[in-house]
Amino acid sequence: xxxxxxxxxxxxxxxxxxxxxxxxxxxxxxxxxxxxxxxxxxxxxxxxxxxxxxxxxxxxxxxxxxxxxxxxxxxxxxxxxxxxxxxxxxxxxxxxxxxxxxxxxxxxxxxxxxxxxxxxxxxxxxxxxxxxxxxxxxxxxxxxxxxxxxxxxxxxxxxxxxxxxxxxxxxxxxxxxxxxxxxxxxxxxxxxxxxxxxxxxxxxxxxxxxxxxxxxxxxxxxxxxxxxxxxxxxxxxxxxxxxxxxxxxxxxxxxxxxxxxxxxxxxxxxxxxxxxxxxxxxxxxxxxxxxxxxxxxxxxxxxxxxxxxxxxxxxxxxxxxxxxxxxxxxxxxxxxxxxxxxxxxxxxxxxxxxxxxxxxxxxxxxxxxxxxxxxxxxxxxxx
Amino acid sequence: xxxxxxxxxxxxxxxxxxxxxxxxxxxxxxxxxxxxxxxxxxxxxxxxxxxxxxxxxxxxxxxxxxxxxxxxxxxxx
Numbered sequence: 203x204x205x206x207x208x209x210x211x212x213x214x215x216x217x218x219x220x221x222x223x224x225x226x227x228x229x230x231x232x233x234x235x236x237x238x239x240x241x242x243x244x245x246x247x248x249x250x251x252x253x254x255x256x257x258x259x260x261x262x263x264x265x266x267x268x269x270x271x272x273x274x275x276x277x278x279x280x281x282x283x284x285x286x287x288x289x290x291x292x293x294x295x296x297x298x299x300x301x302x303x304x305x306x307x308x309x310x311x312x313x314x315x316x317x318x319x320x321x322x323x324x325x326x327x328x329x330x331x332x333x334x335x336x337x338x339x340x341x342x343x344x345x346x347x348x349x350x351x352x353x354x355x356x357x358x359x360x361x362x363x364x365x366x367x368x369x370x371x372x373x374x375x376x377x378x379x380x381x382x383x384x385x386x387x388x389x390x391x392x393x394x395x396x397x398x399x400x401x402x403x404x405x406x407x408x409x410x411x412x413x414x415x416x417x418x419x420x421x422x423x424x425x426x427x428x429x430x431x432x433x434x435x436x437x438x439x440x441x442x443x444x445x446x447x448x449x450x451x452x453x454x455x456x457x458x459x460x461x462x463x464x465x466x467x468x469x470x471x472x473x474x475x476x477x478x479x480x481x482x483x484x485x486x487x488x489x490x491x492x493x494x495x496x497x498x499x500x501x502x503x504x505x506x507x508x509x510x511x512x513x514x515x516x517x518x519x520x521x522x523x524x525x526x527x528x529x530x531x532x533x534x535x536x537x538x539x540x541x542x543x544x545x546x547x548x549x550x551x552x553x554x555x556x557x558x559x560x561x562x563x564x565x566x567x568x569x570x571x572x573x574x575x576x577x578x579x580x581x582x583x584x585x
Numbered sequence: 586x587x588x589x590x591x592x593x594x595x596x597x598x599x600x601x602x603x604x605x606x607x608x609x610x611x612x613x614x615x616x617x618x619x620x621x622x623x624x625x626x627x628x629x630x631x632x633x634x635x636x637x638x639x640x641x642x643x644x645x646x647x648x649x650x651x652x653x654x655x656x657x658x659x660x661x662x
Contacts, residue, residue, distance in 0.1 A: 257601055
């Protein structure tokens with residue numbers, strides 16, 4: 203339970219997003235702060251003073267605080283040090299609260315947002331985008347009638363379970379678009395809990411130790427009064443798939459983002475996977491209309507969150523705007539992909555093994571592996 | 586050498602307790618801090634950068650059973 207001296211992630215992000223005055227005081231060490239910090243949909247006042255500076259010389263640390271209107275929210279890794287700092291600030295008459303659960307809670311927080319669909323579709327199905335703000339991961343629940351499908355579930359499965367049981371829907375399938383390298387999939391565990399079938403686009407290159415349903419390119423899953431079609435879209439990984447809902451909404455996984463394409467370099471076969479990705483983007487997806495709404499599994503920056511709170515773009519917009527989609531020749535595309543080679547996500551080998559069901563890591567390890575934002579796009583999209 | 590066992594304690598406890606100990610020590614005296622919090626490695630490094638009383642002489646990781654122990658040797662300035 204959060205006391206009046208604590209603030210939870212939901213309330214903090216609501217304050218930041220709505221532009222309420224506040225000072226976010228990060229009290230972690232320099233390295234942790236540089237790697238990963240709170241981001242909002244609007245600019246906000248932030249300061250970084252490590253908690254041990256308050257222990258060493260409280261007066262000097264307090265003097266470093268910038269002047270700010272509104273309250274101070276102290277943030278640390280797990281909520282312990284920020285609680286200490288918030289308490290000593292309150293002792294000096296300053297309005298301060300501590301972010302309960304710290305960056306761990308921030309990294310696990312999921313925000314459900316409804317994806318606007320056309321008027322005639324509203325009575326047929328709903329699409330919910332679950333925005334994992336701290337990591338930039340997007341997962342989905344599609345509901346039609348009394349049935350639901352979950353796609354690319356994050357590890358903390360309670361919020362999905364609560365959401366689904368409140369709606370009283372039965373989950374037929376839990377699906378992953380691919381073997382994620384940046385976060386632990388909640389898919390297999392969620393499917394197990396719900397008694398649903400599980401499928402992941404893994405392909406033959408992965409040594410998958412999990413029991414999965416056999417689905418292939420073009421297969422249709424009936425969901426209430428609508429359907430979901432599986433499209434094989436190799437590139438980011440050889441087994442990557444997209445799910446096309448009602449012929450119009452493309453859950454694009456890490457194949458296509460709103461500002462970039464999925465990086466094809468994580469398997470050490472950048473030439474082969476770039477060729478796959480090129481064919482996927484230009485041939486396999488060629489039949490999709492420009493009006494198709496692309497709903498990706500990630501975003502890189504809060505500026506990608508649109509007015510309705512949804513991360514999405516039409517395929518027409520992406521065909522027009524993404525430099526990667528302008529390249530009409532395979533050789534040039536491959537060169538472009540090689541140029542953007544970046545460091546792989548931290549701990550990605552361990553995360554892949556856990557997602558393949560090869561390793562059973564303890565929950566604490568899983569939390570540590572997932573710290574930080576995703577790095578799944580071929581470019582940052584900051585243009 | 587003095588010892589401070591903060592196994593099981595999470596931040597900020599290890600540094601709060603270490604600071605209290607070092608405050609009581611004579612210049613040149615050493616303190617061994619035993620922690621189970623991996624975050625203590627960068628945090629002790631960060632603390633001594635601004636500390637007027639403590640110097641970090643050594644940091645190492647030891648295994649005890651299945652647990653990692655993070656050892657920090659501090660000297661009073």
